[in-house]
Amino acid sequence: MCPAWSSTVNVHEGQAVKAGDLLFQLDLLPFRIALDSATANLHGTALTTESMKTDYKVTLSNVDAQQSQVQPASLHGHVPGDLLHPPLIRVNGDSGDIHRQLSR
Numbered sequence: 001m002c003p004a005w006s007s008t009v010n011v012h013e014g015q016a017v018k019a020g021d022l023l024f025q026l027d028l029l030p031f032r033i034a035l036d037s038a039t040a041n042l043h044g045t046a047l048t049t050e051s052m053k054t055d056y057k058v059t060l061s062n063v064d065a066q067q068s069q070v071q072p073a074s075l076h077g078h079v080p081g082d083l084l085h086p087p088l089i090r091v092n093g094d095s096g097d098i099h100r101q102l103s104r
Contacts, residue, residue, distance in 0.1 A: 007025055007026065007027035008024065008025045009023070009024045010022050010023055010024060010025070011023050011024075
């Protein structure tokens with residue numbers, strides 16, 4: 001028996017005991033403290049989990065909102081001119097210079 005757990009021992013070595021005799025009593029305070037600490041940690045973890053679930057839902061909502069704003073241009077009935085006529089790039093074989101021409 002751990003001395004830190006026992007508050008009183010009701011028998012001594014060699015004493016005759018019979019069924020039902022109270023041999024010792026445990027101090028419940030350390031167990032109550034441990035239980036209260038574990039309960040507090042459990043509640044803290046539950047709150048953290050709920051907070052993370054809420055944050056996740058908000059993030060998903062934000063992604064949905066942003067995706068709805070980013071629609072392909074063809075869905076809006078027009079395509080910007082830059083997409084229809086991209087700039088041409090020509091390499092001059094003699095000097096190796098790159099010339100960019102915008103064709104419109």
